[in-house]
Amino acid sequence: xxxxxxxxxxxxxxxxxxxxxxxxxxxxxxxxxxxxxxxxxxxxxxxxxxxxxxxxxxxxxxxxxxxxxxxxxxxxxxxxxxxxxxxxxxxxxxxxxxxxxxxxxxxxxxxxxxxxxxxxxxxxxxxxxxxxxxxxxxxxxxxxxxxxxxxxxxxxxxxxxxxxxxxxxxxxxxxxxxxxxxxxxxxxxxxxxxxxxxxxxx
Numbered sequence: 001x002x003x004x005x006x007x008x009x010x011x012x013x014x015x016x017x018x019x020x021x022x023x024x025x026x027x028x029x030x031x032x033x034x035x036x037x038x039x040x041x042x043x044x045x046x047x048x049x050x051x052x053x054x055x056x057x058x059x060x061x062x063x064x065x066x067x068x069x070x071x072x073x074x075x076x077x078x079x080x081x082x083x084x085x086x087x088x089x090x091x092x093x094x095x096x097x098x099x100x101x102x103x104x105x106x107x108x109x110x111x112x113x114x115x116x117x118x119x120x121x122x123x124x125x126x127x128x129x130x131x132x133x134x135x136x137x138x139x140x141x142x143x144x145x146x147x148x149x150x151x152x153x154x155x156x157x158x159x160x161x162x163x164x165x166x167x168x169x170x171x172x173x174x175x176x177x178x179x180x181x182x183x184x185x186x187x188x189x190x191x192x193x194x195x196x197x198x199x200x201x202x
Contacts, residue, residue, distance in 0.1 A: 002029060003097060005127065006105040007036035007077070007086060009170065010055050011048075012195060013062045016168035018188050023163045024105050024130055025068040033071040033105075034093070035059045038084040048174060050200050052078040058195075062188035087119035090126040102127035103159070108134040112145055121153055128157040134165045177201040 004024055010017070013035075021033055037055045050058075056075055063071040076092060077084040086104070093102060104127040106114070111131035114120055123129075131146075133139045139162045146158045168186050176183040178201055184192035195201065 001031045001097070001100040002103060003093075003100050004028065004030040004033040004103045004105050004130070005036060005090065005093060006033060007038060007084075007089065009049065010035070010037045010059050011050055011170050012055065012058045012173060012191055012200070013188065014168050014170060014173050014191075015186050015188060016166040018062060018066065019166045020105070020107065020132055021066065021071070022068055023132060023161060024103070027161055027163070028103055028130060028159055030069055030103065032069055033063075033066070035063060035071065035073045036077055036089060037073070037075070039077045039080055040083045048201065054194075054198055054200060058191050061190040061194055065189050085118045087117070087122040087126075090123055094126050103130050104128070105130050107132060107165075108138045108142060111142055115149060115152065124149070124153045124156045128159060130159040130161070132161045132163045132165060134167075138165070174201040 006021060008017070024030060025033060037052065037059050039052060056073060056078060059073045063073050077089055080088070090102065090104065104123065106129065108131060111129065114123065114129065117123060131142050133142060139160070142160045146160055149158070150156050173183045173186050177195060
């Protein structure tokens with residue numbers, strides 16, 4: 001089985017996340033996608049971070065509407081004490097799915113900094129890293145960086161897709177909600193209603 005692993009704060013999960021997953025599922029021929037909401041993100045400040053319970057619930061709402069392939073949501077990072085490190089998560093998933101191929105999915109900004117994460121050699125050995133651009137010059141930058149990573153790390157495997165990107169961010173969604181504006185067009189079906197019901201990002 002080919003399993004796509006997609007982690008992030010998902011604060012909240014939004015339409016660009018889902019578009020990226022549609023692209024990966026179709027073009028990498030994934031059999032399953034696993035969403036991994038982060039507990040305490042190690043690489044960013046998150047003063048307006050919704051609770052793990054709420055972010056998990058929003059991911060589950062989004063996953064229920066994904067039709068390209070089965071999508072599940074795991075709370076493994078939310079249950080883990082301390083900061084969430086990708087190397088630990090991929091090691092746990094490798095133990096859980098020993099016979100399956102893991103594909104670690106990410107956008108341009110993450111791929112360009114993965115060598116600076118904790119235990120990058122472990123991350124790159126456990127999964128094929130897949131990336132899509134988020135800027136007009138992104139595909140060229142991703143290809144170049146993939147070549148640099150290949151020269152530095154072994155084993156290393158990557159899939160770089162030249163795919164259209166949707167310019168949506170969680171920050172934009174939170175700012176719209178805080179301003180009392182309608183953010184539903186930027187969100188998977190059902191997530192805007194959940195945010196409203198729970199009074200998030202006010």
